[in-house]
Amino acid sequence: MIKKEIRRVLTERLVELGFNLDExxxxxxxxxxxxxxxxxxxxxxxxxxxxxxxxxxxAERVAEGICKDDFSRVTVAGPGFINFDLSPSLIIDSxxxxxxxxxxxxxxxxxxxxxxxxxxxxxxxxxxLTVGHCRQAVLGDVLASLYSRLGYDVETEYxxxxxxxxxxxxxxxxxxxxxxSLGEExxxxxDGYKGEYLIDIGEDLAEEYGDExxxxxxxxxxxxxxxxxxxxxxxIKEDLSLxxxxxxxxxxxxxLHEKGEVDEVINxxxxxxxxxxxxxxxWLKAEEEGAPQDVVLVKSSGEPTYLLPDxxxxxxxxxxxxxxxxxxxxxxxxxxxxxxxxxxxxxGLPPDFYQALINQFVxxxxxxxxxxxxxxxxxxxxxxxxxxxxxxxxVRYFMAARKPESHLEFDYELAKEESMDNPxxxxxxxxxxxxxxFRKSDRVNLEGKFELEDLNLSRxxxxxxxxxxxxxxxxxxxxxxxxxDYAPHYLISYGEKLSSLFHKFYNKYRVLTDDEExxxxxxxxxxxxxxxxxxLLEILGVSTPKxx
RNA sequence: GCGCCUGUAGCUCAGCUGGACAGAGCAGCGGCCUUCUAAGCCGCAAGUCGGGGGUUCGAAUCCUCCCGGGCGCACCA
Numbered sequence: 001m002i003k004k005e006i007r008r009v010l011t012e013r014l015v016e017l018g019f020n021l022d023e024x025x026x027x028x029x030x031x032x033x034x035x036x037x038x039x040x041x042x043x044x045x046x047x048x049x050x051x052x053x054x055x056x057x058x059a060e061r062v063a064e065g066i067c068k069d070d071f072s073r074v075t076v077a078g079p080g081f082i083n084f085d086l087s088p089s090l091i092i093d094s095x096x097x098x099x100x101x102x103x104x105x106x107x108x109x110x111x112x113x114x115x116x117x118x119x120x121x122x123x124x125x126x127x128x129l130t131v132g133h134c135r136q137a138v139l140g141d142v143l144a145s146l147y148s149r150l151g152y153d154v155e156t157e158y159x160x161x162x163x164x165x166x167x168x169x170x171x172x173x174x175x176x177x178x179x180x181s182l183g184e185e186x187x188x189x190x191d192g193y194k195g196e197y198l199i200d201i202g203e204d205l206a207e208e209y210g211d212e213x214x215x216x217x218x219x220x221x222x223x224x225x226x227x228x229x230x231x232x233x234x235x236i237k238e239d240l241s242l243x244x245x246x247x248x249x250x251x252x253x254x255x256l257h258e259k260g261e262v263d264e265v266i267n268x269x270x271x272x273x274x275x276x277x278x279x280x281x282x283w284l285k286a287e288e289e290g291a292p293q294d295v296v297l298v299k300s301s302g303e304p305t306y307l308l309p310d311x312x313x314x315x316x317x318x319x320x321x322x323x324x325x326x327x328x329x330x331x332x333x334x335x336x337x338x339x340x341x342x343x344x345x346x347x348g349l350p351p352d353f354y355q356a357l358i359n360q361f362v363x364x365x366x367x368x369x370x371x372x373x374x375x376x377x378x379x380x381x382x383x384x385x386x387x388x389x390x391x392x393x394x395v396r397y398f399m400a401a402r403k404p405e406s407h408l409e410f411d412y413e414l415a416k417e418e419s420m421d422n423p424x425x426x427x428x429x430x431x432x433x434x435x436x437x438f439r440k441s442d443r444v445n446l447e448g449k450f451e452l453e454d455l456n457l458s459r460x461x462x463x464x465x466x467x468x469x470x471x472x473x474x475x476x477x478x479x480x481x482x483x484x485d486y487a488p489h490y491l492i493s494y495g496e497k498l499s500s501l502f503h504k505f506y507n508k509y510r511v512l513t514d515d516e517e518x519x520x521x522x523x524x525x526x527x528x529x530x531x532x533x534x535x536l537l538e539i540l541g542v543s544t545p546k547x548x
Numbered sequence: 549g550c551g552c553c554u555g556u557a558g559c560u561c562a563g564c565u566g567g568a569c570a571g572a573g574c575a576g577c578g579g580c581c582u583u584c585u586a587a588g589c590c591g592c593a594a595g596u597c598g599g600g601g602g603u604u605c606g607a608a609u610c611c612u613c614c615c616g617g618g619c620g621c622a623c624c625a
Contacts, residue, residue, distance in 0.1 A: 165625090338552090441584080
């Protein structure tokens, strides 16, 4: 990465001049105006106040001493910006490194000895997954890919409640549906789950078990609870696999109770003076830890609230040895996050262990198709219907395209009808076009490989070619900051820009030309673009078709 | 009322840890296919970055107030 190199050179020079500053703190920008070079630093503007010099004079002093080998130009502009123009050889080296590596992210080690656990979706098995869950599924899955590319040890986990009131309601509703499908006059419970999915499962069970369970008793209740849970989890897994998401672990809340971890946590919290009793309930002293107000851990009925097992769950994660636990939660859980932090802080966990990424809701631009879809499905648009209508690639792309903390307005019309204008195809098409060129080229063997030794990349002198090479160089940094900022959408912005540069290049120049040396160099450039775009699409979980 | 998120072109949104004249896609208008797939390219038009103050050499970006939208403020999960 050239940017890192510039940062290093600049830091070195500043140290030489007697400044001591933290590495990485140094600002290096990519100016929007090409006149200001490939990279620019405003460091002199920031540091000038510490010296006798004007910012302009300081910039000049800094620039003077910078080794010029890697740059065709180092200039001082405006009030004291230092602008760098990269030398062609530096850019070509970068492409050369890419072409001789097995992946654009080779520079990241396979393992950095850090681990992150990512929990997402975690919807309780009482209904089908919706578009909201779908966004989270995609975000979580992409983040997991990003971290694993960076060398983290990554584990994804789905946490679900498998007992308690919700499961009882699931059981009684399912029993009612089962009975109905056998012709019995049974009403579903008032607070039951009304969606059609339980009718299907009820019918299934009726077919499989006949009238064996028509009488409601403890055994029947247990039977439908088990079956309901099993079938719902199966459906959730099926839905997730439709968008290409698979979890490493499925974690049952009941296992925490079985192992006594919930009781243990409340005891530890008591010991650490983190709780008190009021009105027959046990409260967490959350306010002391920065939460807006104290919250109930154990109700006066003796039942734990949702918070307590979740604290126990995260202690469990901590004890499993992860360095960091990231949880994706919907906007309505913001308060819960504050309570969790308070609870974990009382337990003495490191403050940065628990990380929550709050994502805002998804709304569908409600026209035509969408409305039909929601009446068919009941109250909500399901993940399944969305993917069946639009396909995995489109859904994943759209769900990852916005920053998580923004509302996502899913443009259904654009996603569905406009195959021509649909942005997801734009990236895929760039990748496919390259595949097509390779098919036409006799320099490329069947595996898409070609000889690198005789590539003369210095033939790539056109501005479009230079731009492409520079852009390719930036990919690893994009992956890094997308992971750090929990911002998968950086990949989308970058990918659209890279594809755009490629399409422009493709339109203006021919790759396969009579000038063999030039053609070979351009094939090399195409290969680089394909490697980066392929890696990017793979992280996003979007396919790379050979033909479109 | 309080807290979190959000308000950028007609629409949907980018804008990297504040940086040098604000970007993209869609929609609109006008061009480009005997040559590697036109799912593409080129051009035109379009914005007081919600509004007012402040910090700074420099603000869409930081602080503050106001206005508008989403979510939350349970012994629900």
